[in-house]
Amino acid sequence: MDLQTVMRELEALGKERLKKMYLSNGAHEPLFGVATGEMKPLRRQIKRNQELAEQLYATGNYDAMYFAGVIADPKAMSAADFERWIDAAYFYMLSDFVVAVTLAETEIGFAQEVCDRWIASGDELRMSAGWSCYCWLLGSRKDAEFDSGKLAGLLELARETIHDAPERAKYAMNMFLTTIAVSYVPLHEQAVETAAAVGPVEVNKDKKKSKLLSASDNIQKALDRGQIGFKRNYVRC
Template sequence: MNTEVVMQELEALGKERMKKMYVSNGAHEPVFGVATGAMKPLFKQIKINQPLAEELYATGNYDAMYFAGIIADPKAMTVADYDRWIDAAYFYMLSDYVVAVTLSEADIAQEVADTWIASGEELRMSAGWSCYCWLLGNRKDTEFDETKISDMLDLVKNTIHTAPERAKYAMNNFLYTVAVSYIPLHDKAFETAKAVGPVEIIQDKTKSKFLSASENIQKALDKTRIGFKRKHVRC
């Protein structure tokens, strides 16, 4: 199945309601509005296909870029490939749910994510922190350096309130994910979240909302979800 055929298949799966939802979150044309679940039968036909994933990602079509993440071969991608993908990720649904998710299955995940977190660029930072959330929520605790994750908690504590808006979301989620999915630092993550307090997200010039990692950690505690790990990151 080639790029042209896949694009036709995706266009046929598009729904106006989904398109409006994606656009309201930051997607821009071209976009078909395909529900992620509707892509699964197409994935079963194609399976992993990195050359096709590259062609689809390069179209700039949101749905094609998302599907590229599903059929990509994360371990075949280099640092330069991931940098190219994040360069083209023009809003958070691509940076955090396509690029970061794909990266989280690569052997170089932490190396690349560390660079992005240190970049100071909003969507690179967001993708880097999000990648760690996907990693921590899926891989065994023994695969991480406890001192490094502890230092990252300190970094969140010291910088989250002045970070770019999308990075704030991902950093707040990092506090939650460490507390819930990384047992060695559960206590520290919970205490850090309490110290951070509510995080203000400015949605536009007239309104803002507040995130609270500590409240969500408490809810997870109440539901005995501490230690939760996903079996799979990608669908």
């Protein structure tokens, strides 16, 4: 299946209601408004195709860029490829749910090196993608694959910097605190203590009504559902 055929298939799946929703969340034209679940039959036909994924991502069409992440071959991508993808990720649905998700399916050491560089960059969407990728990794890989000392250092970094971080990074960092507590058992207690020390995190300060994020509340909900130690079987849809 070539680029033109896939674009026609995606356009046919577009819904005006979803297009409006994506636009309200930060997407911009061009886009079709395709539900992610509607992409699954197309994904099953194509499976993994890195060349086609690169062509789709380069279109700048939000739905095509998202689908590129679905069919990409993460282990065929270099650090330079991921830098190119994050450069083109113009809002958080691309940075956190396309680039970060794709990176999370590479070799774990490589993924963490890229994440660490993005977290230290000071760039809002790179930081968001880096923290988000750690969440995807922690939620899908065995605890033994991680260095607990390194993760403890990231917990401390989050505690010290989250309140002054860029907006989207706050969301991802808050989720990181929750994910450590829920999915990485060796640091569960430390994550619970860190979340309590951080307290509510204010976002949307520039809007009429701000919002408070609470990792402690999310952790408690997971405890109530008996989800401590939860790991997902896969990352991508």
